[in-house]
């Protein structure tokens with residue numbers, strides 16, 4: 001039997017007020033995703049598509065307009081007060097900029113200790129031992145506990161922020177571009193840390209990134225987001241080898257080939273135009289205003305993700321038609 005998801009997000013929408021009455025920024029629109037223990041799942045899409053808002057809504061930093069978030073089958077939005085705080089603590093957010101989660105007036109040790117106290121660890125000795133263990137777990141020497149975050153390198157700061165998140169025994173980590181601000185040489189190390197943590201702690205990780213390249217090696221599955229919607233979802237390898245949605249194809253076209261001998265249509269067209277406003281998103285398929293395959297019916301139908309192959313779904317009706325012919329949709333398009 002398939003493992004039950006530790007985190008289940010059902011038809012979640014988050015919107016923000018604009019200056020105009022009755023107008024909203026539809027940042028996340030009817031999104032459903034699932035994460036299982038011990039898996040890293042990528043969430044990719046260009047800037048402004050709603051990735052952070054989705055992550056922030058899952059942890060309760062933004063209020064959902066509609067939809068449900070379940071942790072181990074318990075609906076978080078229904079809980080109040082202490083129970084809600086305790087449950088929500090099991091879902092931790094790792095920010096791109098670790099300054100956001102590290103208080104510069106506290107040493108790293110004090111910051112982690114505070115989290116341990118919130119988690120209910122009363123004994124001072126146990127807290128001290130746990131701080132050393134957590135620092136070790138993220139690859140930091142125990143002397144770091146007496147340092148302030150400004151005294152650490154970017155990579156060390158991110159490791160310290162991760163140690164703080166781990167202090168409350170999370171079941172899920174929402175990692176929002178956690179390595180984007182780091183030097184290239186440090187990125188791989190921190191990515192490896194996430195891989196180790198996933199295995200050691202059996203934690204589920206939602207890995208938010210601009211591009212598919214970063215999540216390629218680490219994640220087992222990927223969700224592709226465009227203008228508030230999930231447009232394609234599937235196992236990483238399958239999605240890389242056989243992206244169905246034209247937007248995923250575009251994103252993939254900017255990813256360097258891991259294996260240069262792999263054949264892929266490299267002459268993909270540039271993406272035309274700018275990301276439309278999430279205040280008045282296009283009707284039907286949201287990508288249609290920039291899509292090289294657009295047809296009249298794309299403005300009429302709001303495509304539901306449909307199966308491309310087991311566990312792989314795409315919300316593009318045109319790509320699905322062409323996919324049936326097992327040819328690259330862009331090759332088809334150019335030939336037309």
Ligand SMILES: Nc1ncnc2c1ncn2[C@@H]1O[C@H](COP(=O)(O)OP(=O)(O)OP(=O)(O)O)[C@@H](O)[C@H]1O
Pocket residue numbers: 016017025026027045046047048049050051052053054210278
């Ligand atoms: N507090 C807010 N008030 C109004 N609009 C907001 C707010 N937060 C985000 N938005 C808007 O919601 C949309 C989605 O933003 P979000 O930050 O979630 O995108 P993103 O994909 O995470 O982008 P990035 O990769 O640049 O972080 C954007 O149009 C953004 O301007």
